[in-house]
Amino acid sequence: MASIAVYSVKGGVGKTTFAVNLAWCAASVSRRQTLLWDLDAANGSGFLLGVDPKKKRTAQSVFAADRSPTKLIQKTAYPNLHLLPADESIRTLDRQFDRIGKKKRLSKLTDALGKEYDRIIFDCPPVLNEISAQVMRAADIVIVPLPPSPLSARAFDQVVEEVRGSGKGHPPILPVLSMLDMRRTLHKEARAANPKWPAVPLASAVEQCAVMRQPVGAFAPRSPGARAFAQMWTAIERKLASKKK
Ligand SMILES: Nc1ncnc2c1ncn2[C@@H]1O[C@H](COP(=O)(O)OP(=O)(O)O)[C@@H](O)[C@H]1O
Numbered sequence: 001m002a003s004i005a006v007y008s009v010k011g012g013v014g015k016t017t018f019a020v021n022l023a024w025c026a027a028s029v030s031r032r033q034t035l036l037w038d039l040d041a042a043n044g045s046g047f048l049l050g051v052d053p054k055k056k057r058t059a060q061s062v063f064a065a066d067r068s069p070t071k072l073i074q075k076t077a078y079p080n081l082h083l084l085p086a087d088e089s090i091r092t093l094d095r096q097f098d099r100i101g102k103k104k105r106l107s108k109l110t111d112a113l114g115k116e117y118d119r120i121i122f123d124c125p126p127v128l129n130e131i132s133a134q135v136m137r138a139a140d141i142v143i144v145p146l147p148p149s150p151l152s153a154r155a156f157d158q159v160v161e162e163v164r165g166s167g168k169g170h171p172p173i174l175p176v177l178s179m180l181d182m183r184r185t186l187h188k189e190a191r192a193a194n195p196k197w198p199a200v201p202l203a204s205a206v207e208q209c210a211v212m213r214q215p216v217g218a219f220a221p222r223s224p225g226a227r228a229f230a231q232m233w234t235a236i237e238r239k240l241a242s243k244k245k
């Protein structure tokens with residue numbers, strides 16, 4: 001099993017869009033048993049996958065000692081792809097982590113789920129607190145979506161610091177240009193400065209994910225957006241494989 005976190009300290013940069021589309025690639029392209037684990041109270045991942053929330057607000061209970069996450073996992077419309085949804089209860093997760101005082105709670109839960117899943121993808125909230133610290137300890141790789149702007153470059157520096165702070169064996173970080181629009185000078189410059197980073201174009205097909213409530217690969221498989229996610233997924237698998245050696 002390998003776990004992949006999609007993380008940034010900034011909101012609105014494409015984390016949920018990345019997480020859902022990468023999870024779909026893992027399940028549909030690589031045919032891996034995949035779990036998308038939503039850690040953001042907004043439950044955006046569930047929405048984008050067309051999975052409607054249950055009435056009971058139980059997401060937080062996963063982190064209490066006596067509860068197995070498997071009971072809360074939901075099937076999606078896609079083979080091999082399951083969802084561990086978030087809900088409002090997760091807003092206090094930071095405090096709950098503090099209270100239980102177990103630095104590796106998320107890590108342990110993730111390892112236990114490794115019996116059933118090959119790939120676990122975390123959709124993270126834009127926070128810099130005990131939740132992000134737990135994610136950094138649990139993840140094998142951290143994907144950071146970066147819309148080309150000086151502000152997101154700053155956010156990236158903060159992520160790097162957070163990941164480094166998580167300890168010696170911290171996970172590798174893969175920055176990815178997000179919402180790239182090559183008609184714009186600033187974006188062209190950002191691309192030229194980082195020619196090797198994977199990139200996702202600003203595209204209406206990608207935006208449509210929220211209207212269709214489907215990953216872009218499911219409804220527009222030949223679109224540049226779908227191809228970009230497939231390429232990014234390949235880069236992630238390659239990085240995971242080289243890490244194992
Ligand atoms: N490549 C893209 N092209 C066009 N719109 C995008 C793209 N990536 C994300 N968006 C849109 O940007 C908004 C924020 O994306 P989201 O994934 O929710 O960010 P986050 O999870 O970081 O807050 C959403 O409305 C989403 O549809």
Ligand SMILES: [Mg+2]
Pocket residue numbers: 015016017040044124
């Ligand atoms: Mg989000």
